[in-house]
Amino acid sequence: MAKILVVAEQQAGQLKKATLAAVTLAKQIVAKVGGGFDLLAIGKGLNGVTDALQGYGAESILVADNGAFDNYLAQPYAAVIAEAVAKSGADFVIAPAGTFGKDVLPRVAAKLGAGMVAECVGLADGSALAYKRPMYAGNVIATVKVNTAKTVITARPAEFDAAEKGGGTSPVIALETAPVSGGARFVNYQLTESERPELADADIIVSGGRGLKDGDTFWKVMNPLADAFGAAIGATRAVVDSFPEVPNDMQVGQTGKVVAPKLYVAVALSGAIQHLAGMKNSKTIVAINKDGDAPIFQVADYGLVADAFKVIPELAAKVKAARS
């Protein structure tokens, strides 16, 4: 019997959809070994988050709503999670593998003396619990087992369907905590302003590579294409590394975001293994590159060998026409 604590990810009082992938992994563990799960939300002004967490079948929703948790910091958040584990008696802690979960859960694992499975992509077959996770930029899938009494897991959102509502109302329990201060203070947060969907949530992603020459040209080519598709924009590591105008949170790949949209359009990118690691589970992949031997064509469903500067305006116009 598993007792699981799923740590919700929220920002400014909005639940992040990636949380529902972590719930799905919790349900998969429960389906295998029995038990149930609780949800935990940490922050300030969490009524909306608490409402959004209703209906997924949690035994309870633990809420640490406190002005001291307004901005995320690792030490106070890790302390709250450890406290929630003590209160709920959880032997599993799961969070989505975004920068929040990756930052805080190792500290929780250290507090609990638990082994941590990073970026879990699914459970292994068989009756005993074992976890699949990618290594070497996804070129190898390892099955790992955890030898400690407690287990901490980050779940890769792109690999789990979002949990669906279907449970009743879960009781909400306020977690009264004395906030731990730690040695860090929040200074500021610069949100990447964008009207577009977030990479993690987007059904369609258009992604550009270094073939787009420089930052200005990148935007000039990719913006109309993203507009036409209603897509999020991604980029390769080479682009965010060498074009200062392209922010790093757009990076798709081993060291950036891992995505699996319905359609991924790769423009002027060669398809380095580090990039493929972040997008090769997309449902349909389109590659446009003037080098017909580029590795991206080995994973693309549809390849167009062409100069992006010539064909992207045409593609954008025709996609726009097709969608209107």
Added chain:
Amino acid sequence: MKILVAFKRVIDPDARIKLKADKSAIDTGSVEYKANPFCENALEEAIKIASDHDAEVVIVTVGNDDTEQQVRAGLAMGAARAIRVDVDDAKLDSDLAARIIAAVARKESPDILFFGKQAIDGDNNQVGQLVAEYLGYPQACFASKVEIKDGEAIVTREVDGGLETIAVKLPAVITADLRLNTPRYAKLPDIMKARKKPIEELELGDLDISDTALKVEVVALEEPPKRKAGVKVDSVDALIAKLKTEARVL
């Protein structure tokens, strides 16, 4: 001031990774090894900070003596000395590596512990955070900018949705993201000098670590299912037609 930089030897990030025929391990027959790229970012930043704040930069690595080439390369970049804790990579998980590095940190008492945000072999992204917790230090992970001022590190972090800046009191753990800097190439005289720089060797016993049981153990490896290459189309119109009728995304 003293800065400790964790430095890991990994299989060349651009190598084609294959499993041995019996799938027991990665086929390392023809691969080359390099320093983990994020560790190089960490070391570069440590060296920059050291030149502005008169600090000693010390490399710490955990591995067998095959790591010497990468450690010497790090010394050539500008670290003063190195410490190698002799444990075979196959006998480590993130937690044991973290407990070892935390033990070295207790001996060395650095003001800053720098890590790469992840090693590109295991892709675990947890050792820096674990060390921070074991030492009770604050952490600033995924750093793209670091400034040291008045006993604090002011760190800009690459997070989902944007950039976050936090200030951490020293001593602290900082993990490097790729945009932090561009690691320097060592010059020939520095490479020569690095040959004479000391690499101290420690055993687990020297660090009073007796619990070497792995918390997370790899029990099987497999190659992911290969994606089949599709078709090439010869025009935008043909592509639009495929997206409409086959993929049904338009």
